[in-house]
Amino acid sequence: MVENKKNILTYTGLKQLEDELQQLKVVRRQEVAEKLKEARAQGDLSENAEYDAAKDEQRDIEARIEELENILKNAEVVVETEVDSDKINIGCIVKLFDFEFDEELEFSIVGSTEANSLKNKISNESPLGSALIGKKVGDVIKVETQMGEVEYKVLSISRQ
DSSP: OOOOOOEEEEHHHHHHHHHHHHHIIIIIHHHHHHHHHHHHHTSOSTTOHHHHHHHHHHHHHHHHHHHHHHHHHTEEEEOGGGSOTTSOOTTEEEEEEETTTTEEEEEEEEOTTTOBGGGTEEETTSHHHHHHTTOOTTOEEEEEETTEEEEEEEEEEEEO
């Protein structure tokens, strides 16, 4: 038996996953059922591309529903208002100064389930995220990356 890992989520992340699950269960399942019904009405299923595509889509939706249900079943929500904004933790927005590129960066620290580098949401388990946890404004941290060691200074910490 695999032990289920706690999925640390912010309230916003929890709400997004719940909304996606609801959309899949209520809307998408019905859409695929209609596609399957229409494809079946065309007769011979052995060479029916629409039927095969709808079956694949149905399988993908059911797999995502199962994945979401498992994430939510093991969710641990971080209440942002209870986060100490003196120290970096999950649910914080952090402004950093990157010494190498002489620029300011801003990241939200989230659980690994919510991480999305395109939206500057970094996981508390990532090299940068784990180095930031517990740090305060003014702290300088060094993070080992594929490109070598990168140095940052914490400029500000705020709540999401």
